[in-house]
Amino acid sequence: MTTKISIHPNIDNGATAEKANFAGGVLVCACSDRPVKVKIDGDVAHNHVCGCSKCWKPNGALFSVVAVVPHDKVTVLENGDKLAVVDSEALIQRHACTECGVHMYGPVERQHPFQGLDFVHPERFEAKGWAPPTFAAFVSSIVETGFDPQNMGAVRARLTELELPPYDCLSPALMDYIASWTAKATGVAAKA
Template sequence: MGRLDTEAMTGLVPDFLAVIHPAISHPSAQVEGFIGGLLKCQCDKSPVVVSVGSQASHNHLCGCSLCWKPDGALFSQVAVVPRDAVHVTENGDKLGLVDPSAVIQRYACRDCGVHLVGRIEASSHPFYGLDFIHTELSTDVGWEPPKFAAFVSSIIEAGFPAAEMPNMRRHLRSLGLEPYDCLSPELMDAISSHIVLQKQSRPRQRVEVAAE
C-alpha cells in the first residue's frame, strides 16, 4: 500500500486533488469501442504484464485499507472486468497472493508490491466472474474513468482527519464523484438481488411433525 503523509493533512488539506489519487489530476476520456489493453506493475525490469481484453466497468475510487494505492494517495482506483478477459502474459512467476484468506484474492508483484488482479473464487459471491483491476497501470487510452467514490469514511483509518471529511466529500462531488460509505446504489442493489435469488433457489427443508 502507498505511503501516506499525514502531516500534510493536519488542519485544512492544502491540495485535495493531489491527495485523492494521481490519476484524478490527469483524467482520461473513455473511448467508444475500446476493448482493453495491458496492465504493468511498476518494476523497471521484467515487469508483470496482464492483458485485459475488455473495457472496464464500475470504475471508482475506493478508500478501503485493503485495495492497493499509489504512494501518497488516499484512494485506490479500481474497476471490474470479466474474469475470462484477464490473462497474465509476462513474468507471472513474480505474482503472489497478498492474503489467501481474503474474499478478494489480490495478486501482487512480489518485487514492487503493486496489485495486478483481484479475483473472487467463491462461486456464490455476487461478483464471481469479475476480476478487479487498476486501470492506471495501463498506458492505453480509452478506459472508463472513475464514476463514484466508495468506502469514503475508511480514509480516516489511513490518517485523514475526521474533521475534514465534509470538505473531502464536497470536493469529490465537485469532481463528479458521488461519495458513498459503501458501494454505489447500483452495485448494492445488485448484491441484494443476488442474495434474494440465492435464497429462492435453495430447496426448502421438509419438516416432519411427529404424531402425538
C-alpha cells in the first residue's frame, strides 16, 4: 500500500468550502504572544498551492497556499512592529513576523503585471470560507527544496486527484495575463 503524498494540511482532505460573498477577515500569525494581525477587505483571488522555495509553508507542508488581494485592501491592525521584509530584492516584498516566521502579506511594488497586488496566505484567516485553491503552481520547484525528483509523478497525480491542475509556472490564464501586459508595455499589438 502506498502512502498518499501530503500537499498541505488545509488541502490534503479537500479544500474548505467557499462561502458566498466572503467579506474578508483578519490574518493572524502563529505567535501566542502579541500576534501580528492583518485585515483583508474582501475575498482572495487566484488562490493556489505553490511549490516555490520563497513562499512560507507551515511545518511539514510540501506546498504553500497563496492568493492575491488588492494592495489597498490590506491593513496591519496589530503588532506591525514585529514585521520585516524577508528579501528586499525579491519581486514580492514578503512581510514576515520576525518571531514565528509566518509571511503575513507581500506587496508587488515595482513595475510588473502584478503591481498593486499583495500575496497572502488565506489559511491564516481567523474565519473560514475564502475562495479555495484552484491550481498548483511551480510544482517542479519543490525539488529545489530537497524533494526527491523521482517522486514528482506521485506529486502531480496527488494534485490532480485534489483537482489542482499542476503547472510548472502559473495557471494558463495568469500566464496569458502576464504575456498580454508585457505585449502592451512593449507596444506589441495583438493580431487577430
